[in-house]
Amino acid sequence: MTPPASAPAFLASAGWEGARIAPLAGDASFRRYFRVTDGEKRAVLMDAPPPHEDPRPFIAVGEWLSGHGFAAPEILARDLDQGLVLLEDFGDERVRDHLDHAPQDEHGIYRRAVDVLAEIHKLPPCDVPRYDREVYLREVNLLTEWFCPAAGLDVNMVGYVEAWEAVLPVVENDAAPPVTVLRDYHAENIMLLPDAERSHGLGLLDFQDALAGHPAYDLVSLLQDARRDVSVMTEATMLAHYKSVAPVSPDFDAAYAVLGAQRNAKIIGIFTRLCQRDGKPRYLDYLPRMWGLLHRDLAHPALEPVAEWFEANVPHKLRGVLKPEPRP
CATH class of the missing domain: 3.90.1200.10 (Aminoglycoside phosphotransferase (APH), C-terminal lobe)
Structure with missing residues (x-):
């Protein structure tokens, strides 16, 4: 669960320069997740590396859900070429x-x-x-x-x-x-x-x-x-x-x-x-x-x-x- 090498530059471009990146979770796919912490701010970094993963469907469905009042994570930043998406952090209580x-x-x-x-x-x-x-x-x-x-x-x-x-x-x-x-x-x-x-x-x-x-x-x-x-x-x-x-x-x-x-x-x-x-x-x-x-x-x-x-x-x-x- 080492963050992708491109993560620090991506976070810096999104206003999270120097933020701490810690492993959060993985799942049954190639996607990985990291918690990003910058002072009191927290977010989740999704690593959906191409060609195995494509974050576009997640973003599209999430925006549809949010647009209708459901709680999908807000998209804070994205780099689709590298498969990196910065998401609202819903916390730890599954x-x-x-x-x-x-x-x-x-x-x-x-x-x-x-x-x-x-x-x-x-x-x-x-x-x-x-x-x-x-x-x-x-x-x-x-x-x-x-x-x-x-x-x-x-x-x-x-x-x-x-x-x-x-x-x-x-x-x-x-x-x-x-x-x-x-x-x-x-x-x-x-x-x-x-x-x-x-x-x-x-x-x-x-x-x-x-x-x-x-x-x-x-x-x-x-x-x-x-x-x-x-x-x-x-x-x-x-x-x-x-x-x-x-x-x-x-x-x-x-x-x-x-x-x-x-x-x-x-x-x-x-x-x-x-x-x-x-x-x-x-x-x-x-x-x-x-x-x-x-x-x-x-x-x-x-x-x-x-x-x-x-x-x-x-x-x-x-x-x-x-x-x-x-x-x-």
Whole structure:
């Protein structure tokens, strides 16, 4: 986590000459983050190095969110050629960290997070690509591309795609109009802000991959969290709350289950890839939770073709703990 060599000159050009740069966090991508301190001033430096990363989508979606009153970090300075962006600092209190120490606050915070989504969903989507079948299939194929080989499974690849093509129309043909889907809306990407009046006191992060899609997707991301346990009761209560504050279609519950299965299958593949390709074995610790969530979604009648494929191709004893060797 050494700052990029160009960081001091970039900060100086933005009025932060001599500022202290300290590692803040990394994520599952090539992006890195540093806290910048200059006296009483604080900011966050995003290092999104090209060609691996492009900060333009983050900036565009962030400006759209801010323009509609949501709390995305203000852009203080940018150098797109070097992939450097200076951001407003939302502090250190992530929802995940807060709830680890104050689980009694889960209901209230999640209710506010659902309210933010409902307000986003009342707006026409921002100018981003559609979350279409090509994307859905590319994502679910990560499970057969990475997890299945790691588990030593020789599976019916054609049948897997056919099963998903049989269930995705539940989402595609739903009457719900497309909304801005942030795609990683969960407790590690939502910050608790000191100003409780600003967008329900919740700051938004990690939305550079936003697409225009079904409103249930970000609810799945929030309520079937890959990184923390959300109780079945909390999930049901928050779904009911969303339905009380936002219009939903008759097929909403089926679409929620399909998108839950789609997202969870994708993440199983991604976490396996992070271990094998990127040398990040800690992500395997999340696989038992992901398989548990996927099992719950597959129980919905709308997922019957996909559930049958898993029964025929992935033995239950191989769903969960995995210790794959890195790919050469």
